[in-house]
Amino acid sequence: xxxxxxxxxxxxxxxxxxxxxxDDDDDDxxxxxxxxxxxxxxxxxxxxxGDEVTAEVELDGFEIDAVGVGKVNEPNKGHLxxxxxxxxxxxxxxxxxxxxxAVKLGVEGMYSPSTEPRITYSGLPKGEHTLEVDLVNxxxxxxxxxxxxxxxxx
Numbered sequence: 001x002x003x004x005x006x007x008x009x010x011x012x013x014x015x016x017x018x019x020x021x022x023d024d025d026d027d028d029x030x031x032x033x034x035x036x037x038x039x040x041x042x043x044x045x046x047x048x049x050g051d052e053v054t055a056e057v058e059l060d061g062f063e064i065d066a067v068g069v070g071k072v073n074e075p076n077k078g079h080l081x082x083x084x085x086x087x088x089x090x091x092x093x094x095x096x097x098x099x100x101x102a103v104k105l106g107v108e109g110m111y112s113p114s115t116e117p118r119i120t121y122s123g124l125p126k127g128e129h130t131l132e133v134d135l136v137n138x139x140x141x142x143x144x145x146x147x148x149x150x151x152x153x154x
Contacts, residue, residue, distance in 0.1 A: 036062035036076055036145050038135055043151040051125075051153055055082065056118040057133050062145070066115035068138040078137045081111040082119045085129055094121050124153045 041056045043049055057080070065077040082098065084090055087110040092099035098112035098119050105113065111134070112119060121131075132148040 036060065036135055036143065038062065038080075038133055038145055038147045040131070040133070040147055040149040043131075043149055045149050045151070047149075047151040048154055049151050052120065052122045053124060053129075053131075053151070053153070054118060054120040055131055055133075055149070057147065059117060059135070062135050062143075064115055064117065065138060069115065070140070071138050073137045073139050073141070078135060078143065080114040080117070081134045081136055082114055083111040083132045083134070084121055084124075085131075087111055089121055089124060089129075094123055095119060096122065126153050128152050 037060045039058045039060075041058050043053055043055060061076055063077045064079055065074065066079070068074060068077055069079050082090070082095070084094065089095065090099055090102055090110060090112040091108050092103060095102070095112040098114055099108065102108045102110070102112050107113070128150060129152070130148055130150045132146055135143045135145040137143060
């Protein structure tokens, strides 16, 4: 794992302070309807992969803002929540540093937060898997923009 990749989750934890992803404050101040889109570049639907899969998404109209995580919303800025098979593989054993961050935030088994447009899952069992990604605002509220891809580990 590169030093940059290892430090990114630490920066997110520092930026989060006492806020946690998944908090559902009814305050959506600053949240705006978005024309943003997210698309999986890899793996693509129907792809066959090994037990280590690096997923990557392409964003349009949305900017990842690692410094703004946990702060007031800015239009079309925020971070990502990746969820493998409904969260079943969103823990350190499978999603590495992103899974470690999920543990710290109390969302292990639901999703792996990310301030990068990619995530690596390792040790996935053979069979079909579905990976979903959600664009979320700085304050952790959902934007309603998601994408998913289904692939098979052989």
